[in-house]
Amino acid sequence: MNIDLLNPTSFAHGHPHEQYDWLRDNAPVYWHEEPNGPGFWALTRHDDVAAVGRDPATFSSEPTIMIADPESGMEMAFGEHKMMLMMDPPAHTRFRKIISREFTQGPAAALKPRAAELSRRIIDQVIEAGECDFVSDVAGELPSYVIAELLGLPLDDGRKLYQLTETIHSAPETLPEGAQAQAVMQMFEYAQNVYDAKSGAPGDDLASQIIHAEVDGKRLDSIDFQLFFLLLIDAGGDTTRNLVAGGLYALLQNPDALAALRADPALIPNAREELLRWVSPVIYMRRTALEDTRIAGQAIRAGDKVVRYFGAANWDPRVFERPGRLDIRRSPNPHIAFGAGAHVCLGQHIARVEIDAMLRELLERLQDIELAAAPEWLASNFISGIRRMPIRFRPGPRLEE
Numbered sequence: 569m570n571i572d573l574l575n576p577t578s579f580a581h582g583h584p585h586e587q588y589d590w591l592r593d594n595a596p597v598y599w600h601e602e603p604n605g606p607g608f609w610a611l612t613r614h615d616d617v618a619a620v621g622r623d624p625a626t627f628s629s630e631p632t633i634m635i636a637d638p639e640s641g642m643e644m645a646f647g648e649h650k651m652m653l654m655m656d657p658p659a660h661t662r663f664r665k666i667i668s669r670e671f672t673q674g675p676a677a678a679l680k681p682r683a684a685e686l687s688r689r690i691i692d693q694v695i696e697a698g699e700c701d702f703v704s705d706v707a708g709e710l711p712s713y714v715i716a717e718l719l720g721l722p723l724d725d726g727r728k729l730y731q732l733t734e735t736i737h738s739a740p741e742t743l744p745e746g747a748q749a750q751a752v753m754q755m756f757e758y759a760q761n762v763y764d765a766k767s768g769a770p771g772d773d774l775a776s777q778i779i780h781a782e783v784d785g786k787r788l789d790s791i792d793f794q795l796f797f798l799l800l801i802d803a804g805g806d807t808t809r810n811l812v813a814g815g816l817y818a819l820l821q822n823p824d825a826l827a828a829l830r831a832d833p834a835l836i837p838n839a840r841e842e843l844l845r846w847v848s849p850v851i852y853m854r855r856t857a858l859e860d861t862r863i864a865g866q867a868i869r870a871g872d873k874v875v876r877y878f879g880a881a882n883w884d885p886r887v888f889e890r891p892g893r894l895d896i897r898r899s900p901n902p903h904i905a906f907g908a909g910a911h912v913c914l915g916q917h918i919a920r921v922e923i924d925a926m927l928r929e930l931l932e933r934l935q936d937i938e939l940a941a942a943p944e945w946l947a948s949n950f951i952s953g954i955r956r957m958p959i960r961f962r963p964g965p966r967l968e969e
Contacts, residue, residue, distance in 0.1 A: 573600060573610055573852075573877070574635070576742065576947045582814070583848060583879035583952055585892070588612050592884060597866035600875075608635060608854070608873035609863070612880035614887040614904070616863055620855055620876055621908035624656045627855035627874055629911060634950070635854055635875055651795040657910055663796075666781040666788075668914065670718070670774055676917035679714065683925035686713050688967055691929050698963035699940060703954055706930065707812040708805065710922050715804030719797075720773025721762070729755065730805045734946070734955065737806070742947040752798070759797035763790045774800070804915055807849050807906070808922045810953035814847035815840075815923075816930070817943055817954060822894045829896055830931050839896035840923050845903035846894055848879035851952050853907065878904060879952065935962040 569590040578584045591598050591612040598610045611617050620627045632638050633653050652663045669675070690709045694700040708730055716726025735743065735751040762775050770776035778796050781788055788796070819826040829839050857872045868874065882903045883891040906913035913919070930937075940958035947955075 569594075571598065571600065571610075573875075574602065574949055576949050579851065579949055579952060580945055580947070582945065583851070583883075585879075585883060588877065588880035588883060592880060592886075597863050597868075602635065605636060606873070608875045609866070609868060611863065611874060611876050612884075613864070614881040614884040614902075617876040617878065617881035618904055618908045620863065620874055621853070621904070621911065624660075624910055626858055626861055628656050628858050629654050629660070629855060630656060631856070633853045633855075635852070635873065649789075649791045649795060651799050653799060653911065660910060662783050664910075664914065666778055666783070667774060667796075667800075670777070671914045671918060673917045676921050679918060679921050680925065682717070683710065683714065683921050684929070686710055687925040687929040690926075691933050692966040692968055695933060695961075695964045696966060699958065699960045702816060702957045702959045703809070703813045704956070707816075707926070708809045710812075710926050711805040711808035711919075714918065714922060715801060718773065718804075719762070719775040719800065720766070720771050721775070725758075726801075729758065729801045730809070733802045733805055736802065737948050737951045737953075738946060755798050755801065756794045759794040760790055762797065763793045803913070804918075806951055806953070807913065807915070807919045808926075810849035810951065811840075811844060811847050811905075811919070811923055812926050813943075813954040813957055814849065814952070815843035815927070816937070816959075817939075817957060818843060818846050818894055820937065820939060825894050825896050829927075833928060833931060835896055836924055836927050836931075837920075838899065838901075840920060840927065841901045841903065842894060842896050842898050843923075844905040845882045845888070845898075845901060847952065848882045848903075848905050849952055850878055850905070850907070851948075851950050852877050853911070878907070933964060935964070937961045 569587065571587055571591065572578050573587065578587065591610065596611065596613045596616060599607060600610045601607050611620060631654065652660060655663060687710060690706055694705050700706060712726035712730040713723045716723050732751045732755050735747055740748055763779055766776045766779050770780055778788060779793055829835055852875050855874045857868045857870055857874055859870045861868050882905060885891050887902060906916040938960050940960045943954045944956040946953045
């Protein structure tokens with residue numbers, strides 16, 4: 569078996585489940601070579617992926633959660649500043665506390681009417697035409713709108729910022745030279761403008777809350793805010809967009825599941841969890857061993873990179889019966905699509921509200937859906953997502969004028 573989890577072409581049609589299957593059975597803690605790097609341990613079993621995520625004392629999120637180490641120029645640019653994703657407790661705990669209340673189940677549940685309203689509006693924009701690019705016209709719209717509203721930004725700006733995240737996550741070799749760095753700088757420039765505007769005239773939005781928060785008695789500065797902003801825009805769109813697009817694709821490939829869901833919308837919450845397991849939008853998260861240790865009997869040295877593959881963990885037959893079967897009634901479903909431990913996805917409750925609202929609206933209103941062309945996947949070894957998916961469906965009436 570040729571194992572290559574670095575080349576984006578391995579993920580050109582979703583997760584490389586043949587590679588994952590071989591690794592789980594033959595080398596669940598696998599030493600993976602890394603061009604221009606020292607190499608890393610790839611973890612593919614559910615128990616190992618979850619356990620490492622729950623042990624920040626042994627496996628650190630610093631200096632980065634990406635496989636490649638940060639370039640020295642990036643470290644110089646940000647100095648002591650770090651994105652929350654790349655912090656360990658207790659610093660991570662203090663930063664996460666700034667916004668955690670806004671992302672708990674109560675505030676997420678309060679968003680349900682607004683998510684339903686926005687979903688109606690999104691379907692209204694495409695339903696008369698009988699065709700659309702499902703990713704850009706439907707799946708990408710709702711999370712962009714919701715995170716923009718939470719941050720106190722114009723809705724259309726949320727869409728433009730989402731387009732920048734698509735560039736940021738693409739493999740560099742598939743883009744014009746410097747495109748990723750330019751996208752990051754555009755995101756930071758936008759964030760700086762928000763920081764300047766809301767520093768003097770704060771509102772009741774999340775951006776104002778972050779700008780005026782204190783950590784250890786000190787206000788966050790503009791670089792702290794820029795990194796926070798990038799994380800929220802990025803994470804606020806990715807899981808939902810890629811889950812809804814990948815989820816519809818999975819349902820179209822499994823028409824019995826799609827028919828059952830249409831017949832009984834009460835299954836949507838259960839189906840959503842199965843689609844999260846099936847799609848696993850985030851491919852991996854890296855940790856770095858702080859001390860000599862062992863994983864599943866394999867010796868790990870201090871400083872080694874340990875990379876947790878969520879799509880492999882979520883298809884582990886040791887945990888999920890017949891994992892290659894899309895079972896919208898699967899229960900229990902202990903998937904870890906949102907991660908595990910202190911870094912479990914902060915926005916998971918909002919993501920679930922968005923996914924449910926979007927699934928409900930498209931199942932009720934878009935009939936006779938079929939692919940108009942093969943899906944085009946994002947060229948990335950970090951995010952598993954469909955970049956473009958033209959679909960056709962029976963035209964219908966708008967609900968709002």
